[in-house]
Amino acid sequence: MIPAKIEAIFIQITTDFSGVIQNIDAGKFAKNEFSLQESIYEVCPFLEGTVEALETNKPFLLEGMVIVSNNKEYNVDIELFKTENSIEIIIHNRTNVYKIVDQLNQNRNDIFFIKREIAEKNKELDRLRKIADKANEEKSRFLAMMSHEIRNPLNSILGYAELISAEKLTDSVADYIKNLSSAGTNLKVIVDDILDLSRIEAGKLQLASEKISIRNIIQNCENDFKHQQKNEKATLKFYVSNNIPQFLIGDSVRIHQILSNLIGNAIKFTEKGIIKTAVKVVSEDKNEVKILFSVSDTGRGMSDQQITKIFEEYQQNKLSDNRIKGGAGLGLAIVNRLVHAMKGKISVESKLNIGTIFFVEIPFKIVANTITQPLTSHSVKPLINLKEKKILVADDDTLNLTIVSHFLAKEKAEITMVKDGLEALSKIETSSFDVILLDINMPNMTGEELVKKLNIFQEFNAKTPILALTANTTEEDIKRYKDIGFSGVISKPFTSEIFLKKIQEVL
Amino acid sequence: MIAKKVLLVGNFGVGKTSLIRRFVLNEFSEDYISTIGVRVSKKVVEYENETIKLMIWDVAGTSGNEKIPKAYFLGAHAAMFVFDVSREETYLTIDENLQMVKELSGLQNITIVGNKKDLLTQKELNKVIEQVSVNIDLITSAKENDNVEAAFMQLTAQTLN
Ligand SMILES: Nc1nc2c(ncn2[C@@H]2O[C@H](COP(=O)(O)OP(=O)(O)OP(=O)(O)O)[C@@H](O)[C@H]2O)c(=O)[nH]1
Numbered sequence: 308m309i310p311a312k313i314e315a316i317f318i319q320i321t322t323d324f325s326g327v328i329q330n331i332d333a334g335k336f337a338k339n340e341f342s343l344q345e346s347i348y349e350v351c352p353f354l355e356g357t358v359e360a361l362e363t364n365k366p367f368l369l370e371g372m373v374i375v376s377n378n379k380e381y382n383v384d385i386e387l388f389k390t391e392n393s394i395e396i397i398i399h400n401r402t403n404v405y406k407i408v409d410q411l412n413q414n415r416n417d418i419f420f421i422k423r424e425i426a427e428k429n430k431e432l433d434r435l436r437k438i439a440d441k442a443n444e445e446k447s448r449f450l451a452m453m454s455h456e457i458r459n460p461l462n463s464i465l466g467y468a469e470l471i472s473a474e475k476l477t478d479s480v481a482d483y484i485k486n487l488s489s490a491g492t493n494l495k496v497i498v499d500d501i502l503d504l505s506r507i508e509a510g511k512l513q514l515a516s517e518k519i520s521i522r523n524i525i526q527n528c529e530n531d532f533k534h535q536q537k538n539e540k541a542t543l544k545f546y547v548s549n550n551i552p553q554f555l556i557g558d559s560v561r562i563h564q565i566l567s568n569l570i571g572n573a574i575k576f577t578e579k580g581i582i583k584t585a586v587k588v589v590s591e592d593k594n595e596v597k598i599l600f601s602v603s604d605t606g607r608g609m610s611d612q613q614i615t616k617i618f619e620e621y622q623q624n625k626l627s628d629n630r631i632k633g634g635a636g637l638g639l640a641i642v643n644r645l646v647h648a649m650k651g652k653i654s655v656e657s658k659l660n661i662g663t664i665f666f667v668e669i670p671f672k673i674v675a676n677t678i679t680q681p682l683t684s685h686s687v688k689p690l691i692n693l694k695e696k697k698i699l700v701a702d703d704d705t706l707n708l709t710i711v712s713h714f715l716a717k718e719k720a721e722i723t724m725v726k727d728g729l730e731a732l733s734k735i736e737t738s739s740f741d742v743i744l745l746d747i748n749m750p751n752m753t754g755e756e757l758v759k760k761l762n763i764f765q766e767f768n769a770k771t772p773i774l775a776l777t778a779n780t781t782e783e784d785i786k787r788y789k790d791i792g793f794s795g796v797i798s799k800p801f802t803s804e805i806f807l808k809k810i811q812e813v814l
Numbered sequence: 815m816i817a818k819k820v821l822l823v824g825n826f827g828v829g830k831t832s833l834i835r836r837f838v839l840n841e842f843s844e845d846y847i848s849t850i851g852v853r854v855s856k857k858v859v860e861y862e863n864e865t866i867k868l869m870i871w872d873v874a875g876t877s878g879n880e881k882i883p884k885a886y887f888l889g890a891h892a893a894m895f896v897f898d899v900s901r902e903e904t905y906l907t908i909d910e911n912l913q914m915v916k917e918l919s920g921l922q923n924i925t926i927v928g929n930k931k932d933l934l935t936q937k938e939l940n941k942v943i944e945q946v947s948v949n950i951d952l953i954t955s956a957k958e959n960d961n962v963e964a965a966f967m968q969l970t971a972q973t974l975n
């Protein structure tokens with residue numbers, strides 16, 4: 308006797324060679340589907356064609372087939388054995404086992420297709436990112452080029468404005484010129500900002516690593532803004548905590564730029580109250596000190612929503628801000644990038660109508676105590692008299708030439724002006740000068756080509772300093788100019804003060 | 815009426831079940847329910863004045879070079895190898911896979927079908943055709959009922975060789 312539980316999971320049937328059921332030998336699985344003298348193919352269609360092909364006396368196994376009994380599907384394994392005159396068939400119910408296989412299989416396939424989808428999405432993302440990166444690069448390049456192109460004419464505008472303002476003028480014209488200058492100066496700030504930002508984005512910004520004094524930087528900021536700040540209802544305050552090391556390693560120009568931006572912003576948006584800049588040490592160890600700069604104001608403040616956007620490019624909170632406050636809204640984007648380039652952190656807290664406070668935390672390397680050479684003083688030395696100094700100026704741009712000659716004439720220098728490289732060459736070969744100023748982009752022979760011709764200087768100008776006049780002022784450019792023989796670079800646009808200072812430096 | 819046993823084999827998910835459903839029931843579903851073991855469907859077709867009962871074995875898809883149980887091929891008259899034109903891995907090693915099917919089944923000719931044509935542009939499709947190292951008999955879409963009938967007719971023709 309076979310136990311009932313076992314009987315329920317199989318059935319053994321004998322058929323003839325064409326699948327007609329001869330006998331039901333044992334088991335009860337799906338028993339009522341099978342009747343004597345009927346074809347087994349009705350329930351087991353997979354046996355049709357298979358049975359006929361069986362070899363005699365050789366057991367045969369068919370796994371994973373399906374039969375339907377009482378409208379329910381069952382997964383079954385089939386054992387077949389062909390004898391001389393009949394076929395023995397055992398059908399095993401394996402539904403439970405196959406259920407698990409099914410589950411596993413389904414999971415395998417789902418994972419496979421999900422993986423594929425993710426891979427495709429990633430590919431797409433990658434492609435989009437590349438397009439975006441490229442577009443961004445193009446943008447930076449375009450901006451850099453544009454700003455560069457704008458700088459040259461801007462130089463002329465500012466220069467002429469300076470020349471005109473030195474003339475005898477009626478009050479109204481003097482006023483116009485003042486407005487013209489200030490508009491030009493504003494434009495220059497914007498152009499410089501754009502150039503800065505595109506440089507940073509193109510990864511071309513190089514931070515200086517020099518000995519700096521935080522105290523001096525703050526002092527400079529204080530001086531700058533005390534001059535500019537004309538709103539009597541807003542007071543500027545500066546605090547530097549005592550434990551700030553005297554000297555640190557950093558980039559003073561860029562730190563000054565960060566603070567100027569933040570303070571300038573605070574001034575713009577504060578009608579009355581206090582604008583406070585404070586500097587303190589956050590932490591310090593043998594090699595490094597973390598310094599926290601904070602700039603707080605009592606201005607109109609920002610909503611949380613505005614805060615999330617302020618470090619983005621071209622961001623000014625009110626549409627009208629642009630017109631009232633000037634600038635392209637690039638300042639904070641630049642600050643943000645500069646701070647990150649210095650491995651620092653920037654954050655902001657603000658309450659509408661109460662005020663805003665910016666925190667900038669920057670780590671600085673500490674200067675080993677033994678080296679205590681004093682900082683080169685930045686105070687302006689009295690100008691040397693250029694009287695009777697012989698100066699050669701070569702520039703194909705008449706406007707520039709006029710401005711330069713005017714600056715020099717005021718200092719009573721003896722000026723020789725030429726309009727291209729070849730003319731400059733013949734002058735250099737025939738007379739001696741105290742300083743030679745060469746525009747880089749000149750027809751016939753560029754300033755660069757000229758400088759490389761060492762022999763032309765030998766007779767009369769072997770020791771004469773040569774300065775490049777150029778708007779190409781990336782660090783690489785300047786380094787290249789110095790490498791090929793220029794003593795220095797006067798970057799366009801320039802004010803008379805900067806121009807003369809540069810000349811004085813090489814004399 | 816003569817009965818012929820045919821099998822559909824190939825990688826999992828290429829659309830074997832979908833092709834059969836389209837051919838037998840003229841239905842299609844986006845859902846993917848992986849076949850376990852084998853499902854057999856029947857369809858009576860007319861071919862060159864013959865009435866043929868096709869016993870169509872829908873064999874669970876394989877992955878990689880996993881083997882199909884040899885027992886399934888017993889008494890088979892023809893087989894269709896299906897790949898998915900949108901999935902490289904289903905046709906890159908088609909040479910080896912076909913060789914294996916031929917050895918297991920003892921069949922000389924196998925109908926080769928690239929399915930899911932609707933997922934590719936004509937240009938992409940041409941690239942696939944170039945890549946596939948064997949001669950493709952038909953390119954189908956179970957979804958859009960494109961060439962499905964023709965593929966099974968070709969398969970039927972092979973049962974008579
Ligand atoms: N777009 C499109 N999808 C299809 C086509 N044929 C099948 N599919 C889809 O592909 C998936 C797999 O189809 P199935 O027919 O189950 O594939 P299979 O080859 O039987 O898979 P296994 O049984 O696991 O070997 C399902 O989601 C179908 O909807 C087609 O022609 N076009």
Ligand SMILES: [Mg+2]
Pocket residue numbers: 830831832847848849872873874875
């Ligand atoms: Mg299937």
